[in-house]
Amino acid sequence: MAKQKNGRRDVYFISGGISKFAKARPDVTFQPMVKEAYDYALKDIGLDNRQAREVFDGSVASYFSDHFQRQLMSGIMVQDYLGLCPLPGHRVEAGGATGGVCFQEAYKNIASGVMDTCVAYGFETMSHVNTWKGNEFIALASDVSFDYPVGGFYSGYYAMMVVRHMQEFGTTVEQLARVSVKNHINAFHNKYAQKRRKLTIADVRNSDMVAWPLTLLDICVMSDGAAACVLASEEGVERIRKATGKSPKLVKVTGVGRGTDAMRMADRPHADVILLPHEKKSDYKGLKYPGVHSFRAGRTASKLAYEHAGINNPIKDIDFVELHDAYTSSEIQTYEDMGLCKYGEGGAFVESGAPFMPNINYGLGKLPRQGEIPVNPSGGLIACGHPVGATGLMQAVFALWQLQGSIKKHLGDNTIQVKDAKRGAIHSHAGTGTYVTVSILEKN
Amino acid sequence: MKQTCLEKKPLTEKIKLAETDDGAILFRVPFPKNLKDLHDMSPIIIKQPYHIDYIHSFGQDSPFFAGLANGKLLGTKCSKCGYTYGTPKGHCMNCGTRCNWIELPLTGRVHTFTVCQFGSEEFLKETPFVLALIEWDKVDTLFLTRLVGVDAANPSLDWVGMKVRAQFKRNAKFKPTDVYFVPEK
Ligand SMILES: [Zn+2]
Numbered sequence: 001m002a003k004q005k006n007g008r009r010d011v012y013f014i015s016g017g018i019s020k021f022a023k024a025r026p027d028v029t030f031q032p033m034v035k036e037a038y039d040y041a042l043k044d045i046g047l048d049n050r051q052a053r054e055v056f057d058g059s060v061a062s063y064f065s066d067h068f069q070r071q072l073m074s075g076i077m078v079q080d081y082l083g084l085c086p087l088p089g090h091r092v093e094a095g096g097a098t099g100g101v102c103f104q105e106a107y108k109n110i111a112s113g114v115m116d117t118c119v120a121y122g123f124e125t126m127s128h129v130n131t132w133k134g135n136e137f138i139a140l141a142s143d144v145s146f147d148y149p150v151g152g153f154y155s156g157y158y159a160m161m162v163v164r165h166m167q168e169f170g171t172t173v174e175q176l177a178r179v180s181v182k183n184h185i186n187a188f189h190n191k192y193a194q195k196r197r198k199l200t201i202a203d204v205r206n207s208d209m210v211a212w213p214l215t216l217l218d219i220c221v222m223s224d225g226a227a228a229c230v231l232a233s234e235e236g237v238e239r240i241r242k243a244t245g246k247s248p249k250l251v252k253v254t255g256v257g258r259g260t261d262a263m264r265m266a267d268r269p270h271a272d273v274i275l276l277p278h279e280k281k282s283d284y285k286g287l288k289y290p291g292v293h294s295f296r297a298g299r300t301a302s303k304l305a306y307e308h309a310g311i312n313n314p315i316k317d318i319d320f321v322e323l324h325d326a327y328t329s330s331e332i333q334t335y336e337d338m339g340l341c342k343y344g345e346g347g348a349f350v351e352s353g354a355p356f357m358p359n360i361n362y363g364l365g366k367l368p369r370q371g372e373i374p375v376n377p378s379g380g381l382i383a384c385g386h387p388v389g390a391t392g393l394m395q396a397v398f399a400l401w402q403l404q405g406s407i408k409k410h411l412g413d414n415t416i417q418v419k420d421a422k423r424g425a426i427h428s429h430a431g432t433g434t435y436v437t438v439s440i441l442e443k444n
Numbered sequence: 445m446k447q448t449c450l451e452k453k454p455l456t457e458k459i460k461l462a463e464t465d466d467g468a469i470l471f472r473v474p475f476p477k478n479l480k481d482l483h484d485m486s487p488i489i490i491k492q493p494y495h496i497d498y499i500h501s502f503g504q505d506s507p508f509f510a511g512l513a514n515g516k517l518l519g520t521k522c523s524k525c526g527y528t529y530g531t532p533k534g535h536c537m538n539c540g541t542r543c544n545w546i547e548l549p550l551t552g553r554v555h556t557f558t559v560c561q562f563g564s565e566e567f568l569k570e571t572p573f574v575l576a577l578i579e580w581d582k583v584d585t586l587f588l589t590r591l592v593g594v595d596a597a598n599p600s601l602d603w604v605g606m607k608v609r610a611q612f613k614r615n616a617k618f619k620p621t622d623v624y625f626v627p628e629k
Contacts, residue, residue: 132565133564163556167604267529267531269585
């Protein structure tokens with residue numbers, strides 16, 4: 001039996017599926033929507049539904065809000081609809097990072113030896129209330145004694161963070177807009193994405209101001225959607241092989257990390273930077289960290305995942321990243337947390353072209369470092385949509401397809417396939433940076 | 445992006461008639477002769493109102509709200525390590541010790557801010573409004589508040605660092621908005 005360090009068993013990610021993300025899915029309730037993603041994942045490895053119940057040891061369910069549906073215990077309603085009862089299962093919740101945590105809980109089920117096969121499924125139906133009520137529900141993920149009553153609005157919270165980032169580091173709104181241009185144009189080649197648009201920096205800046213300096217096109221939209229992932233041990237892979245007579249293309253989960261920070265932004269410390277292996281204390285003289293400009297949880301999650309996977313310099317050791325770009329600003333903040341560039345250099349990093357796809361013309365002129373480490377080749381949350389409980393799993397599925405080299409098979413378009421991708425990182429993020437997960441996936 | 449219009453204009457580039465949440469009350473729907481045709485039926489969508497009154501206790505943070513009602517802005521300070529909280533914490537996040545109540549200075553600086561042109565449904569009618577985090581020397585954490593008396597139509601990074609002063613509502617509502625900040629003359 002293959003054992004990793006800390007006595008963990010090897011964990012393989014073998015299949016995934018996604019429902020087409022949409023503003024609203026009134027044609028189905030959430031259970032059949034998850035079944036679309038689940039059935040796709042089964043079909044991809046040649047399993048039928050009856051076999052699945054015999055082959056799978058259990059599940060983990062991911063959804064963020066009970067308010068959006070006004071239905072408690074939605075997880076079990078999915079479990080029964082998928083025909084997975086009476087197998088073990090539970091629901092996880094970690095705000096925007098619910099999907100990332102779900103993926104890691106499935107990983108833990110396998111790594112610990114509790115299960116040999118595990119399905120991680122997730123969903124959110126955000127269309128049951130109007131957008132402004134939806135913003136109210138999401139803002140309840142801020143302290144209801146001190147934060148929510150002052151004017152609870154997540155776009156406002158992120159705007160305050162980026163204002164501080166601009167003040168501290170000189171980041172510009174045009175640099176933010178570049179993230180939006182990149183992700184919308186990437187999504188143009190992703191049929192699962194909700195918003196597939198060829199935008200310019202001017203389009204982003206001229207769209208409605210939501211919370212200064214963030215415009216409508218700096219911010220992800222609410223969605224209805226679902227995603228599912230199948231994870232297995234060596235024994236589990238063998239079991240699936242026996243049942244189907246086919247060998248799935250394996251991707252290995254080689255690193256998992258998670259971090260947290262205080263719910264209230266006001267409570268965040270102003271202390272020293274948590275350093276990654278390729279950074280020095282002298283890089284950050286006088287910088288008060290994390291303040292409200294950086295995410296200590298994202299840095300902690302990255303550090304742990306990198307240590308686990310043996311990554312010393314992320315920009316050299318990772319081929320692509322799918323990260324939680326709920327806002328263009330948080331994509332820039334996350335470049336820094338993940339060590340793709342130093343703190344303060346996120347704006348220059350996007351301007352250099354490093355996180356763009358190498359083979360796409362973005363209409364931004366010459367980008368000197370274009371394609372160095374594509375970030376959000378799928379289009380990210382900004383363009384794909386953000387059905388919270390599905391989001392982290394959606395990122396995992398896109399990363400799986402990248403590493404399998406199967407983007408064309410699944411999207412019918414090869415444009416966003418990262419060539420020879422061997423190692424990818426997925427990053428899932430909650431609240432104003434309260435829970436963050438980073439997982440490292442590698443081609444086997 | 446389809447939006448439902450409440451009291452705010454729709455977020456869209458297109459000219460459209462405002463959509464509202466009210467609709468017709470439906471008592472009967474057409475039904476096909478052949479049950480196979482039911483797979484093609486349009487979804488039935490109904491409105492389900494959901495109103496709740498919560499009994500929310502501020503618990504250990506209650507003195508903060510009593511302070512606002514009496515024109516005092518209270519924070520807390522760790523009795524052991526001295527860490528000082530601009531938004532009260534009952535116990536120190538640093539060392540776990542119980543904190544004591546302290547009075548914060550009524551003048552501070554804008555650490556960061558935003559102008560909300562849109563917002564959650566509850567606050568939509570108040571837009572545009574300015575949110576700000578306030579900082580003080582020798583206070584380790586910040587305080588979230590509304591900033592008033594600035595030109596919301598012309599926000600600028602220069603507002604960061606602005607000296608501001610706390611003002612209190614005369615009729616306390618026992619909410620954190622019983623205090624707000626204005627530019628210090
Ligand atoms: Zn202390």
